[in-house]
Each structure stands twice: as C-alpha cells, then as structure tokens.
Amino acid sequence: EIEQLIRRSITHISKTEFFPAFYAAFQLTMTKSNIKGGFRGARLAPFNSEVVISKLDMQLWTPTPVEEVA
Structure with a gap:
C-alpha cells in the first residue's frame, strides 16, 4: 500500500488512507513465527528451557558459617 503511494510521489x-496501509502491513508481519522470533530474539520468554539453562553462568558455593559473638 505505502509503496503504491510512494511511486505516485504521495x-x-x-x-x-492510513488504516488500509497499516492493516495490510499488520497482516503480513503479525505471524506466529515472527512474534515468537521477536520474543526469542529479545530473550523475553524462554521457548526452549534447555537453551535457557545452558546459557546460565552458575557457580555453586557453600556459605561459610557465621561465628557467634560472646
């Protein structure tokens, strides 16, 4: 839609005129795979827990006991 207007130097x-152009773009871009890819790329939602866990940098440690003051 927008390309047609640009070609006519509008x-x-x-x-x-905006809504039909917006709706056409919306229909083309709001796909399930595109939405999932956006969330995955922004790391907002883990779609694969194994991938999330593999990226964690965890180190186990044992806390030192607290000494009692007399």
Missing part, C-alpha cells in the same frame, strides 16, 4: 496520507 508523501502524506490522510487518516482514511
């Missing part, structure tokens, strides 16, 4: 669109 650089400003009205509110009534």
